[in-house]
Amino acid sequence: MKELFAFGQSILENQPFSVLLGTALDEFEPGKATLKLAVQDKLKQQHGFVHGGVVSYLADNALTYAGGSVLGDSVTSEYKINYLRPAIGELLVAQASVISSGKSQAVCQCQVLAVQDGEERMVAFAQGTIRKVV
Amino acid sequence: MKELFAFGQSILENQPFSVLLGTALDEFEPGKATLKLAVQDKLKQQHGFVHGGVVSYLADNALTYAGGSVLGDSVTSEYKINYLRPAIGELLVAQASVISSGKSQAVCQCQVLAVQDGEERMVAFAQGTIRKVV
């Protein structure tokens, strides 16, 4: 388990875009993954909310991690995301899990929470297909 | 038309996240919008491709612009994206257009191209719902 987590962290550290945003791996075990992202002003849009693109990025990455936890080296093939409310707060948390998996692909879901003053609100929900890299 | 374009540019300039990434508005007229993004190392993932989150962000933003071109101030309500191949090259171009629109929402589509050595390849395709902000 520790090995899986360390492996997950090393991937994140090797993604310049994830380093730029400041993404951290919080949980990574067979069937699920949690990513966290501290909100900074540079991640916002014109109304002061976290940019939807950041929320999507985090959901997409968490989906890939969840799928990768059962498939090994993987990429997101496709996903859909519903934005539920503006992302406001100090922290984003993306919790992804595997719905169903086979040999070469997994279907996963992810909820993205925004934490403001200690209170969590769901700001987005995503579902997607993760494909094993062969 | 010039006014619409200037308005579109001002929104982009007021999105700190778009400034961070370096997104530029290339085309913005009723029913369609094109965004461009010069590829930099900081936008990549561990294999040297542009991070999927960047591709998604650009598609999402272009969808909102296309919808906003007919609805006025708008947000993306939901979208789905299929990644078609690794995003490699110097430039990403997201071209979005309106499929159908009503008073309060528009359904739009977007193709994302990667330009490498002058050659364009489609790297992603998205479809989503844009909702007028009331």
Next chain:
Amino acid sequence: MKELFAFGQSILENQPFSVLLGTALDEFEPGKATLKLAVQDKLKQQHGFVHGGVVSYLADNALTYAGGSVLGDSVTSEYKINYLRPAIGELLVAQASVISSGKSQAVCQCQVLAVQDGEERMVAFAQGTIRKVV
């Protein structure tokens, strides 16, 4: 609660297409809905599995019921579905629930199970937006 269920049943009875297929309402309470469909040969495709269109129909309808349970009279605005494995068995069960809801729309999810010889297998998973009819 009984009233809600009776209302749900009356809608189903007034959908000629649902009558044609033989759909039954099994559970209908605030935030969730379950539809059941006995598998008949006429619902199959060329390999003897239940046609994907039937699985989609059932998921779509269950999503609308789940959304409608909190919104009132509603329609599906959009949804995405992942087919997970061939739908084989005597019975399909679509269980939908509300992920998040506001005044005018709800985002819902639905799993479709196929029951064969008493054993349940998830055959599809869907996520969509339900909109209140005004």
Next chain:
Amino acid sequence: MKELFAFGQSILENQPFSVLLGTALDEFEPGKATLKLAVQDKLKQQHGFVHGGVVSYLADNALTYAGGSVLGDSVTSEYKINYLRPAIGELLVAQASVISSGKSQAVCQCQVLAVQDGEERMVAFAQGTIRKVV
């Protein structure tokens, strides 16, 4: 070309569900497919519109045909659909085309039109992944 069309027709004739609904293949060539469906009362919902499940079924099937035209024997892996307006009229037409394809899968899109008194209106738009059966 005639062979491809005949092959496509034979598949449709071997889908009991498509026979039940009355689906006809109208166009089938490399990269695109068109399905038609005459509207009957049995295909409607409680407000007299064609049931969304029928629209979805037709889009899903047309997507599979479009993908299958370049991949061979195929199934829909996933798709998303946006309903644009109530489906009213005498005829539904689903026109699908390939956006991008590889060896094992194709991403396709489909518009569904309703024809009423000779006038076509787009009632739904879909995007999905078609996977070659191996």
